[in-house]
Amino acid sequence: MLYCPHCGTSNREGSKFCNNCGQPLPPSLGQKCSQCGHLNPPGVFSCVRCRASLLAPSDEGLPPEEAPPEPSEEPEWLQGLEEEAPWEPEEALEGIEEEPEWLRELGAPADEARVVAEEEVPPEESAPWLEALEGLVKEAPLEPLEKEGLLAGIRGTLRVEPIFAIPHRIGEVAFPPLAGADQAARFKGVVSQPLAPVAVEERPRARRDQILSWLFYLILAAAVVGGILLGGGSVNLPLTQATADFYKTIESLEEGSVVLLSHDYDPGTAAEITPQVSAILDHLMRRGAKIVNLSLTPEGQALADRALESAVSDYEGYIQGRDYINLGYVAGNEVGARFIAEGLGPRLSPYPLGEGVGGLEDVNLIVVLAGSQEHLRRWVEQVQAPYKVTMVAGVSAQVDLAARPYYRSGQLKGLLSGLVGAAEYERVNQHPGVALSRMLPQAAAHLVIALFILLGNFAYLVERLGGRG
Amino acid sequence: MREPLGTWVAALLTLMVFSYLVSDNPLYRLAEHLFIGSALGYAIVVSIQDVLLPRLFTPLARDPVGYWHLLIPLLLGLLLLTKGRVSTAWLGNTSVGFLFGVGAALAIGGALVGSLLYQVRDTMLPLLPGKGDGGSVIDNLILVVGTLGSLAYFYFTAGGEREAAGLRGGALRLGSVVGKWFIMITLGALFANAVMARVSLLVGRLQFLLGDWLGIL
Incomplete structure (x- = not known):
């Protein structure tokens, strides 16, 4: 090339x-x-x-x-x-006048120097170099x-x-040592190892873990099914102060009080909150309250409809539009909560229930049913704190720790937590329902989980002591 | 007829979800996809039926002059649709800015007024026995020590070695150790509550299968 x-x-x-x-x-x-x-x-x-x-x-x-x-x-x-215009220096200088005085003075030495330069230097005078x-x-x-x-x-x-x-040729370039080069070398060693022996070693352990998992699922399912078949309601539940306060708050309502129920949960937490809703609606209808329902989640309004339908079947005197209403889904999260606080009167004005309800100041109680702590916080921060409305909450068990500070600070007058809270409410309301019936399987499942945790820790301890020995 | 069909569909979908306990399989995936798809479709229908139609389109169609101000949210909403294409996405920046601005203002203001002030005030508790009983004093002490310890645990700018060796550094180290234990107990309680919630869900599903579907109960 x-x-x-x-x-x-x-x-x-x-x-x-x-x-x-x-x-x-x-x-x-x-x-x-x-x-x-x-x-x-x-x-x-x-x-x-x-x-x-x-x-x-x-x-x-x-x-x-x-x-x-x-x-x-x-x-x-x-x-x-060349023949037409031969160059003659004398003719070229004809037009020039006499040379200036300074040039005439310089002329003599210059001519001499030219003469010396043109002369041939004798050999004897030339330097050896x-x-x-x-x-x-x-x-x-x-x-x-x-x-x-x-x-x-x-x-x-x-x-x-x-x-x-x-x-351009690139020669041998000495790169500086890379950070983590030893880790890379170790990783390369691990990757280059044949996989077959590892798979043979891991297979029995994975199989054993899978069998243990299935065994745990079976025992848990058996405990729950056994609890369901045996029937609930026999568990002696202690009444917590938060549930008692919740009950007292509703019990103190006068007949015809306006109560706002916000159904902010979805099917994922409905198993805990639906029993709460049933117990609360039963209590409110017994007190003769006017119930305004709404939801900050799209799924909540359908769950609210179902709960209202079930509750109204026990109280035939309750008429939609006059005694209760479902305003449906309110979009906007924080904005939606603030929108309800500012514009509740106009929303209720088309219905008989809205007579005499000018706004939030005419609402006697707000009940927040929250499947997540964000929904509870929206109602507390956007409505309760600025408008100083009386508020209680029924929440999923996983929201309990986030809701507890609001109950302690007095922003929430009462608090129901999870399925246990619903069962407590049914008990204090003297209207046993689905929550109390689920307490026995719930307790059985808790017992199984606690036993497995203890067993696992014991096995870990034995393995650790055996390893030391 | 509709109710038994719904019960059967719900029961089969519940069993398909439970099949994940054996291993990941196509039936579980199908149930998962159905759940996500139906939840999304339902949310869209509810948004149209409960929000867009009664609060925007119906008033505008009935009296456009009287409800002219509804054109502003309509325009902002339409501009949001331009976010679908990169070349026109900038048109929706105003709508997004409006949403973020209002949301952030309400959230920050609400958190300050509704949560932070109340919680700080609620931590200022008497630690000496007075008119209250001894139990409340112990309760207050645990609350105050736990709050201060948790705050000390997240105090990351304790200073240099010289400062860390001093009285302030020692107090911070002690507080962070106490706070760590309080945080661990809190996380344990959170985990226990999450387990309790899931067990409640499991009980509800099994009760549905045994009662509504199989009719055993």
Whole structure:
């Protein structure tokens, strides 16, 4: 492969001109110097020993047609020009007046110096270093003649130096040691290990873990099913203060009080909160309250409809629009809660229930049924704190820890927590329902989980002590 | 007829979800996809039926001049649809900015007024026995020590070695150790409550299968 010294393009071996730029390419094979006879390596333009050009043959070897042209061979147009307008220095200076005085003063020494310079220095007066230099100059090889163009036949006018476009070569680069190189090496070692022995070792353990998991599921399911079949309601539940406060708050309502129920839960937490809703609606209807239902979640309104339908079946005197209503889904999260607080009156005005309800100030109690702590916080922060409304909450067990500070600070007057809270409420309301029936399977499941936790810790302890021994 | 069909569908979907306990399988995946799809479809229908129609389109169709101000949320809502294409997404920036601005303002203001002030005030409790009983004093002490310890645990800028070796650094270290234990107990309670909630869900589902579906109860 031959690389062009001008543009760097790679050309086929043996090419004379570059395929890209058309410039002549250096010979690919070694070339013998016509001056000194040295065999040069490929890719050079001048002899590495005597620096004579290898591109063109030497002066002596020039073919007759490339010899410098004789004066007689000048083109006719150039000869014509010379005959018509011969250059005469005297005539050119005719128009110039007498030379200035300062030039006349300088003229004499300048003329003398010119004379001295043109005189030949006698051999005896020349310095030895000059003689040595003269010898070197005489021995220096002649520059090649220009072969074409206006400078054809002139020697040494343009000294052409070979330019090599040598492709950049990347040598051995010493990279600094990488951070974590030992970890990478260890990882490579782990990855390069054969997988078969590991799989053989892990298989029994994974199988054993899977069987243990299935065994745990079976025991848990058996405990729950056994609890359901045995029947609930026999568990002696202690009444917590938060549930008692919740009950007292509703019990203190007068007949015809307006209560706002916000159903902010979904099917994922409905198993805990639906029993709470049933117990609360039963209590509110027994107290003769006017119930306004709404939801900050899309699923909540359907669950509210179902709960209302079930509750109204026990209280046939309750009429939709007059005694209870479901306003449906209210979008906007924080904005939605604030929107209800600001614009409840206009929302209720089309219904008989809304008579005498101008706004939130006419609402006696807000009951928040929250499946997540975000929903509870929205009602407390956006409605309870700014408007100082009496508020209670029924929440999923996993929201209990987030709701407890609000109950302690007095922002929530009462709190129901999970299925246990619903069962407590049914108990204190003396209206046993689905929550109390689920307490026995719930307790059985808790017992099984606690036993497995103890068993697992015991096994871990034994394994650890055995490992030490 | 509709009720038994719904019960059967619910029962089969419940069993399909329970099949995940054996291993991950296509039946579980199908039930999962059905749940997500139906929940999304239901949310869209409810949003149209309970929000867009009664609060936007119906008033505008009935009296466009009287409800001209509803054109502003309509325009902002339409601009949100331009977020679907990269080239036109900038048109929806105003709507998004409006949503974020209002939401953040309400959330921050509500958190300060409704949560932070009340909780700080509720931590300023008497620690010496006075008119109250001894139980409330112990209760208050636990609450105050737990709150301060938890705050100390999250105090990450205790200073240099010299400061850490001083009285302030020692108090912070002690407080963070106490706070760590309170946080661990809190996380344990959170986990227990989460387990209790899931067990309640399991009891509800099994009661449904045994009672409503199989009719055993």
